[in-house]
Amino acid sequence: MTIVEETAAPPASPPPRRTNPVWALLRNSWRQLTSMRTALVLLFLLAVAAIPGSVLPQRSVNAERVADYFRANPQSAPFLDRLGMFDVYASAWFAAIYLLLFTSLVGCVAPRLVDHVRALRTVPPDAPRRLDRLPQHATAERSDQPAAEAANVAASLRKRRWRTVVRECDGGRWTVSAEKGHLKEAGNLLFHFALLAVLAGVGFGSWYGWHGNRLLVQGADKGFCNSVTQFDDWSLGPRVEASDLPPFCFQLISFQAAFQDSGQPKSFRATVLVDGDGAVSKRDITVNKPLRLPGATVNLLGHGYAPILRYTDRYGEQQTKVIPFLPRDDMFTSEGVATFPDVNIDPRTEKRDENLQVGFEGVFLPTVSPDGSPASAFPAERNPALFLTAYRGNLGVDAGLPGSVYALDRGQIAAGKLRQVSGARPHELKPGQAWTLDDGTKLEFLGTRPFATLAIRHDPTQSLVLGGAVIGLIGLMFSLFGHRRRVWFRFSPLAAPEGVPGGTLMEAGGLPRADYPGFDDEFQGLVKAAEEDEGTP
Amino acid sequence: MAELSNQLMAFTVLAYLAAMVCYAAEYAFGKRSHIGRAAARPARQLVGAGGPPPAVVEDVAPSATADRPERDRSAMIGAIAIGLNVLALLLHLGALGTRAVAAGRMPWGNMYEFILSVSVVGSIAWLAVLSRKPGIRHLGLFVTLTMVVLLGANGLIAYTPVGPLVPALNSYWYLIHVSTIILSSGILLFGAVPAAAFLIRTRYDEGKRRFPYTLGKRSPAAETLERLTFRLHAFAFPLFTFGALIAGPLWAEASWGRYWGWDPKEVWAFISWIVYACYLHARATPSVKRTTATWLALLGFATMLMNLFGVNLFFEGLHSYANAG
Numbered sequence: 001m002t003i004v005e006e007t008a009a010p011p012a013s014p015p016p017r018r019t020n021p022v023w024a025l026l027r028n029s030w031r032q033l034t035s036m037r038t039a040l041v042l043l044f045l046l047a048v049a050a051i052p053g054s055v056l057p058q059r060s061v062n063a064e065r066v067a068d069y070f071r072a073n074p075q076s077a078p079f080l081d082r083l084g085m086f087d088v089y090a091s092a093w094f095a096a097i098y099l100l101l102f103t104s105l106v107g108c109v110a111p112r113l114v115d116h117v118r119a120l121r122t123v124p125p126d127a128p129r130r131l132d133r134l135p136q137h138a139t140a141e142r143s144d145q146p147a148a149e150a151a152n153v154a155a156s157l158r159k160r161r162w163r164t165v166v167r168e169c170d171g172g173r174w175t176v177s178a179e180k181g182h183l184k185e186a187g188n189l190l191f192h193f194a195l196l197a198v199l200a201g202v203g204f205g206s207w208y209g210w211h212g213n214r215l216l217v218q219g220a221d222k223g224f225c226n227s228v229t230q231f232d233d234w235s236l237g238p239r240v241e242a243s244d245l246p247p248f249c250f251q252l253i254s255f256q257a258a259f260q261d262s263g264q265p266k267s268f269r270a271t272v273l274v275d276g277d278g279a280v281s282k283r284d285i286t287v288n289k290p291l292r293l294p295g296a297t298v299n300l301l302g303h304g305y306a307p308i309l310r311y312t313d314r315y316g317e318q319q320t321k322v323i324p325f326l327p328r329d330d331m332f333t334s335e336g337v338a339t340f341p342d343v344n345i346d347p348r349t350e351k352r353d354e355n356l357q358v359g360f361e362g363v364f365l366p367t368v369s370p371d372g373s374p375a376s377a378f379p380a381e382r383n384p385a386l387f388l389t390a391y392r393g394n395l396g397v398d399a400g401l402p403g404s405v406y407a408l409d410r411g412q413i414a415a416g417k418l419r420q421v422s423g424a425r426p427h428e429l430k431p432g433q434a435w436t437l438d439d440g441t442k443l444e445f446l447g448t449r450p451f452a453t454l455a456i457r458h459d460p461t462q463s464l465v466l467g468g469a470v471i472g473l474i475g476l477m478f479s480l481f482g483h484r485r486r487v488w489f490r491f492s493p494l495a496a497p498e499g500v501p502g503g504t505l506m507e508a509g510g511l512p513r514a515d516y517p518g519f520d521d522e523f524q525g526l527v528k529a530a531e532e533d534e535g536t537p
Numbered sequence: 538m539a540e541l542s543n544q545l546m547a548f549t550v551l552a553y554l555a556a557m558v559c560y561a562a563e564y565a566f567g568k569r570s571h572i573g574r575a576a577a578r579p580a581r582q583l584v585g586a587g588g589p590p591p592a593v594v595e596d597v598a599p600s601a602t603a604d605r606p607e608r609d610r611s612a613m614i615g616a617i618a619i620g621l622n623v624l625a626l627l628l629h630l631g632a633l634g635t636r637a638v639a640a641g642r643m644p645w646g647n648m649y650e651f652i653l654s655v656s657v658v659g660s661i662a663w664l665a666v667l668s669r670k671p672g673i674r675h676l677g678l679f680v681t682l683t684m685v686v687l688l689g690a691n692g693l694i695a696y697t698p699v700g701p702l703v704p705a706l707n708s709y710w711y712l713i714h715v716s717t718i719i720l721s722s723g724i725l726l727f728g729a730v731p732a733a734a735f736l737i738r739t740r741y742d743e744g745k746r747r748f749p750y751t752l753g754k755r756s757p758a759a760e761t762l763e764r765l766t767f768r769l770h771a772f773a774f775p776l777f778t779f780g781a782l783i784a785g786p787l788w789a790e791a792s793w794g795r796y797w798g799w800d801p802k803e804v805w806a807f808i809s810w811i812v813y814a815c816y817l818h819a820r821a822t823p824s825v826k827r828t829t830a831t832w833l834a835l836l837g838f839a840t841m842l843m844n845l846f847g848v849n850l851f852f853e854g855l856h857s858y859a860n861a862g
Contacts, residue, residue, distance in 0.1 A: 036822045040815055047811040047840075054804040054852060061799055061854075089799050202797075211794070260701065267704050288708035288792050299794035455794040462796060469783050473775060480771045480817075514821075517764065 034107030042101040053088035109192045116185050123165045124177035127488035136510030136523040146491035146504045150174035153489050153530045176489040187478020194472030201465035210236040211457030216252045217306045217322055218449045223251035246295035248276030255450035259379050270300050270452040302453040308446040313343040324451045325364040331376040334364040337408055341397050357395045359408050362388035362426050386445050387426035393418035484513040538639035539699040545632035550688050552625030557681035559618030563611050626660045639699045645715040646702050648849050652691040658723025673757045679730050710788035717780030721773045728769035729838035732831045735762035781806040802856035805844035812837040
């Protein structure tokens with residue numbers, strides 16, 4: 001029966017082992033993915049994919065610029081938006097690249113970790129037969145017996161922190177094998193695992209972190225409490241509820257800015273009154289010193305001026321508003337709009353006339369330049385003035401549509417529902433001055449209050465990211481500056497006349513595992529040390 | 538003091554230019570005399586030491602004696618080139634030092650000062666490597682050319698009058714972050730010189746004799762250049778990692794409230810880091826050719842330049858301290 005089988009089977013090919021094609025495909029794909037070539041391509045792709053984020057405005061960096069881009073390029077912007085070009089670093093394709101890269105990384109370093117642990121537990125291999133074939137080679141004659149010589153050399157190597165093994169071979173020969181530089185691979189692995197920790201930290205940080213921005217005008221009436229309804233804009237991580245925000249309140253007591261004569265800023269300091277956990281304290285925020293509260297950090301991002309405007313309507317009713325004007329240049333030429341929708345209400349009918357709403361639009365200059373240019377000449381208030389244009393009619397604020405609080409509704413103006421009622425040139429108002437409009441109503445410019453723009457945020461995994469980065473750097477340095485290398489010594493008894501103990505022939509060989517220009521010197525040093533140890537026990 | 542700094546700067550550029558002309562002249566003369574580069578070397582050292590040209594050693598072949606005056610001249614020009622290069626570096630340091638005194642702070646507050654500092658690091662790195670490996674003197678042409686272009690462009694495009702720091706820079710992280718970036722950028726920028734020379738030399742060794750490859754004729758051996766390239770990059774990469782990806786985010790967290798925000802400068806630092814990481818990986822992979830790896834190093838150089846000039850001039854971001862245009 002066996003014979004029949006032998007003749008039936010073709011002699012050259014063993015019985016074909018059927019590999020599952022799906023399994024084969026998976027295995028080959030995995031091998032491809034974890035190959036260095038793929039990793040390099042992915043790394044390179046990641047670099048290329050990051051470029052559009054610096055060329056095109058990004059929502060996460062500056063949403064207003066994205067809106068500007070949409071206005072300037074109405075044709076291409078929606079198309080680019082569909083490709084995620086305005087959210088590059090949150091886009092699916094960017095995530096696909098780095099997730100593939102990290103998968104490739106895990107596939108590459110996990111087996112290497114296993115190998116490395118195995119390498120750490122195995123002893124250095126015995127000397128090769130021909131030590132003179134190695135890149136480094138030396139011979140010397142020694143007077144002692146092989147065993148004693150080997151013990152000497154091994155002790156000297158161990159003192160230099162080499163992993164050393166002494167072996168006795170046939171014919172009275174002894175070999176010493178030594179290995180050093182496992183830190184290179186350990187550092188390399190550490191670096192790559194630290195990268196994983198950084199990725200995990202960044203990921204969890206975006207899940208469990210939150211941030212919001214708030215423009216805070218000075219004064220107790222303009223205080224802020226930490227909840228999403230009080231932010232100007234905010235974003236919570238997917239795992240954060242609005243109720244998770246730590247409770248604290250603060251108000252801006254004062255804001256000090258100092259400038260050079262050139263207008264270049266020297267220092268900013270915002271002083272706030274913080275009310276958190278029942279305790280009230282006065283704290284300073286400067287540009288590089290954020291206010292660190294439990295569960296939140298408050299950074300000072302910018303500042304500006306909020307003119308105080310009092311409007312007296314045709315029935316003598318007064319309304320006062322403090323309106324932040326947003327700076328548009330380094331000299332704090334600031335733009336803003338003051339709207340008074342609930343004015344000119346007839347006290348007899350108590351009905352609001354929608355066509356008698358009032359709005360003012362214009363610029364605030366902290367220092368009017370003597371040459372009459374429409375831009376401020378200095379960022380501090382040396383000669384402040386408001387330049388306003390008055391509008392009356394329907395402000396369009398009742399439509400329920402969200403509009404900018406820093407500009408009037410252009411649609412209402414275009415439709416003729418909101419009409420300009422002042423002269424062709426904006427009206428200049430100094431602090432304390434009043435401006436009587438054509439219908440007898442009056443606007444007074446009472447002065448300004450400073451405001452500060454604050455970023456309030458929390459990232460619970462910041463320290464994990466930092467720790468990962470620091471450990472990664474340490475690993476990187478071991479990996480770049482470490483060198484794995486092996487040396488062997490072989491001691492063979494020399495033939496000697498009867499009765500007299502013969503000497504020993506020492507052969508040494510060295511093998512660097514990677515490009516290591518200093519190995520030559522190190523090897524010579526080791527051989528020299530072995531020769532100098534002669535005589536000492 | 539600020540005035541003095543500007544004048545020193547002008548002289549610095551002129552000195553680099555003069556050194557460049559001398560390196561180039563030596564290059565040109567060197568091409569004609571094929572014989573006895575070794576013989577030219579002791580002569581150069583003696584001239585460099587300030588002594589008179591040494592007496593001609595008589596035991597050389599007669600054919601070499603015919604070339605001798607020319608060869609001596611070429612060696613002498615080489616020595617002058619190095620002397621001018623050192624002078625240029627001293628002027629460069631002087632311009633930077635007076636600038637620092639005039640401003641009363643470290644001279645890293647804007648793009649002009651930053652490029653001044655980066656280039657001084659590159660120049661020191663070049664002369665330091667040169668003193669240990671005199672054989673690479675022929676790279677001086679490229680180094681000084683880079684310096685002249687970099688400093689000239691800096692003075693024309695990015696000049697900023699001396700002033701104090703803006704508040705955002707008023708932090709001890711300013712010292713840590715900016716100094717490590719300057720140091721690492723300087724070395725990485727200088728690292729591109731042996732990288733380019735290696736690529737030229739390799740092609741020359743392959744038998745290419747057209748223009749850029751003929752420059753490889755007198756350059757150091759390809760292997761030396763390649764190893765130098767790697768060692769410069771391996772040294773600068775962890776520094777750059779620390780400066781850009783650890784110290785930078787630490788400061789950004791304190792100043793802007795987030796450690797990483799994809800500001801254009803951050804994006805390009807990230808890109809440079811990845812490209813240099815590609816280079817280090819490619820070089821450590823035996824299956825990738827060394828020339829391919831070195832091209833990656835040059836690509837990294839391009840991204841560094843983009844970050845130094847392009848980002849400052851074309852994009853607006855949080856790192857906009859340049860006063861250009």
